[in-house]
Amino acid sequence: MSALVLGHKNPDTDSIISAIAAADLMSKRGIPSTAVAQGKPTPETEFVLNKFGLKAPEVVSSVAGKKVVLVDYSDLAQAPADLKDAEIIAVIDHHKLGDITTSSPLLMWVWPVGCTGTVIKHMYDYYGIEIPKNIAGGLLCAILSDTVIFKSPTTTEDDKKAVDGLMKIAGVKDYKELGMDMFKVKSAVDGVPAKDLVFRDYKDFDMNGKKVGIGQLEVIDIKMLDKCKPDLVAEIAKAKADGRHSVFLLLTDIMQEGSEMLICSDDPSVVEKAFGVKGDKSVWLPRVMSRKKDVVPKFEAAFK
Amino acid sequence: MSALVLGHKNPDTDSIISAIAAADLMSKRGIPSTAVAQGKPTPETEFVLNKFGLKAPEVVSSVAGKKVVLVDYSDLAQAPADLKDAEIIAVIDHHKLGDITTSSPLLMWVWPVGCTGTVIKHMYDYYGIEIPKNIAGGLLCAILSDTVIFKSPTTTEDDKKAVDGLMKIAGVKDYKELGMDMFKVKSAVDGVPAKDLVFRDYKDFDMNGKKVGIGQLEVIDIKMLDKCKPDLVAEIAKAKADGRHSVFLLLTDIMQEGSEMLICSDDPSVVEKAFGVKGDKSVWLPRVMSRKKDVVPKFEAAFK
Numbered sequence: 001m002s003a004l005v006l007g008h009k010n011p012d013t014d015s016i017i018s019a020i021a022a023a024d025l026m027s028k029r030g031i032p033s034t035a036v037a038q039g040k041p042t043p044e045t046e047f048v049l050n051k052f053g054l055k056a057p058e059v060v061s062s063v064a065g066k067k068v069v070l071v072d073y074s075d076l077a078q079a080p081a082d083l084k085d086a087e088i089i090a091v092i093d094h095h096k097l098g099d100i101t102t103s104s105p106l107l108m109w110v111w112p113v114g115c116t117g118t119v120i121k122h123m124y125d126y127y128g129i130e131i132p133k134n135i136a137g138g139l140l141c142a143i144l145s146d147t148v149i150f151k152s153p154t155t156t157e158d159d160k161k162a163v164d165g166l167m168k169i170a171g172v173k174d175y176k177e178l179g180m181d182m183f184k185v186k187s188a189v190d191g192v193p194a195k196d197l198v199f200r201d202y203k204d205f206d207m208n209g210k211k212v213g214i215g216q217l218e219v220i221d222i223k224m225l226d227k228c229k230p231d232l233v234a235e236i237a238k239a240k241a242d243g244r245h246s247v248f249l250l251l252t253d254i255m256q257e258g259s260e261m262l263i264c265s266d267d268p269s270v271v272e273k274a275f276g277v278k279g280d281k282s283v284w285l286p287r288v289m290s291r292k293k294d295v296v297p298k299f300e301a302a303f304k
Numbered sequence: 305m306s307a308l309v310l311g312h313k314n315p316d317t318d319s320i321i322s323a324i325a326a327a328d329l330m331s332k333r334g335i336p337s338t339a340v341a342q343g344k345p346t347p348e349t350e351f352v353l354n355k356f357g358l359k360a361p362e363v364v365s366s367v368a369g370k371k372v373v374l375v376d377y378s379d380l381a382q383a384p385a386d387l388k389d390a391e392i393i394a395v396i397d398h399h400k401l402g403d404i405t406t407s408s409p410l411l412m413w414v415w416p417v418g419c420t421g422t423v424i425k426h427m428y429d430y431y432g433i434e435i436p437k438n439i440a441g442g443l444l445c446a447i448l449s450d451t452v453i454f455k456s457p458t459t460t461e462d463d464k465k466a467v468d469g470l471m472k473i474a475g476v477k478d479y480k481e482l483g484m485d486m487f488k489v490k491s492a493v494d495g496v497p498a499k500d501l502v503f504r505d506y507k508d509f510d511m512n513g514k515k516v517g518i519g520q521l522e523v524i525d526i527k528m529l530d531k532c533k534p535d536l537v538a539e540i541a542k543a544k545a546d547g548r549h550s551v552f553l554l555l556t557d558i559m560q561e562g563s564e565m566l567i568c569s570d571d572p573s574v575v576e577k578a579f580g581v582k583g584d585k586s587v588w589l590p591r592v593m594s595r596k597k598d599v600v601p602k603f604e605a606a607f608k
Contacts (some may be wrong), residue, residue: 110412
């Protein structure tokens with residue numbers, strides 16, 4: 001029986017590509033594995049899959065009775081509902097340690113770096129396994145996406161080293177050009193329903209017993225979002241009404257290097273507690289680029 | 305400020321030696337670190353420390369406000385009470401994933417192998433850092449202790465490879481002889497209070513909401529324990545009365561390769577559910593050598 005390798009809900013490029021790469025790596029290490037996903041690729045991820053001739057993983061909602069490898073998360077809220085009935089044999093991640101537990105020993109590669117793809121690149125090297133050219137291209141894009149072409153504060157030397165190695169294998173000459181092409185696709189919001197934009201890169205967190213949703217939209221120019229902002233506000237209000245204490249949506253301008261945060265919360269004062277900036281509906285947060293590094297830890301402290 | 309590297313409560317040899325080794329490794333990687341412990345060394349660990357000229361880590365009960373590296377566990381029940389007020393920067397382990405969470409990304413090296421010492425040996429190699437001779441000797445003993453000189457079913461090829469490499473660095477010719485010398489020390493029970501024997505290698509688990517304690521005594525010949533068995537039975541009854549659903553004590557005969565389990569439980573039928581052997585006060589479990597591999601998963605299933 002093949003182990004299932006899968007990323008988190010609302011999969012981003014890292015979550016999809018890391019599943020594909022980790023399935024290849026695990027299989028070559030003698031553990032037959034198949035990449036799956038908890039959702040369809042975003043337009044950005046589709047661009048990457050097409051660019052390098054990779055196939056979107058099958059979408060699954062159940063993993064009961066399976067061996068599973070988790071990539072890019074360790075939170076129950078981001079896992080299939082029946083994860084407790086699966087056997088987790090490995091976790092590969094670059095986030096804070098979540099609330100997933102196991103009943104048997106397992107393999108964990110968790111590094112404090114910008115992207116799970118970076119960890120997997122180093123795993124390939126560690127185990128002495130060659131990275132296929134198309135997977136190298138995918139991993140390269142995953143790192144450029146997660147680190148916002150190295151502009152995110154989550155970027156580390158390990159990420160840069162990985163990109164350097166992956167460019168050679170994938171035959172990519174200019175990573176910045178590739179990254180901008182990818183972010184142009186990501187920035188395209190015309191004709192996309194507001195709900196899809198809110199949930200494109202969205203995660204629920206348990207913060208001191210309260211369910212808190214944080215979405216993020218990264219665009220090349222925040223003005224592109226002016227027209228659809230009222231619809232985004234309406235959508236996060238709907239998401240909040242669905243049993244959440246707060247929903248925040250980061251509108252990140254990767255050229256300006258900052259984020260506007262749309263706020264819908266039972267207690268908007270958490271925003272001031274977290275960031276020292278007052279705002280009921282929206283605040284501008286300069287230099288805030290990374291949900292993981294700039295936003296989640298501050299909210300976790302504010303909710304304590 | 306130096307990071308504190310610390311193992312679990314009731315520290316065994318792996319927990320103490322891995323803290324010493326990881327503190328050395330982290331410091332050499334540029335993160336100043338100090339080994340500490342949540343308790344004094346057992347006689348076995350003292351033998352190892354003396355044999356290789358290592359110093360017992362200072363005993364601490366608080367880690368508030370510190371950066372910490374956890375070795376050999378990831379369960380809150382095995383951590384200092386104020387761990388939530390510390391920042392966990394790394395976890396090095398070989399157990400199932402426990403319920404510890406973090407609010408920031410971290411480094412995790414978790415392998416499904418016989419000993420945390422094995423993981424640390426491979427970390428030294430990965431980071432290209434030389435292992436000091438005395439630490440190599442300590443790690444060697446930690447692996448021989450945790451794997452019961454390779455008799456435990458938790459033993460893997462990685463453990464054997466690590467022992468091979470560590471013997472050369474430590475200048476040890478015969479690992480079996482070293483292992484038996486160590487287990488002779490461990491087996492010495494004369495004059496030791498029964499309570500100390502019960503808690504020498506003891507862990508509390510949360511099993512489906514019930515607090516379950518499991519201790520283990522490894523001896524070269526189980527007959528050595530005949531005289532003190534009534535006292536052991538009385539001690540686990542006391543431990544159970546202190547708010548636990550069950551306390552089990554494994555008396556492991558490393559030559560016979562099996563364990564007698566002393567039982568004190570609100571519901572002794574869990575033993576039959578777990579092992580298919582009936583017994584109210586005590587059962588003999590052939591081939592059961594490892595709490596982690598042979599016992600905990602079975603009880604976790606039985607308590608579900």
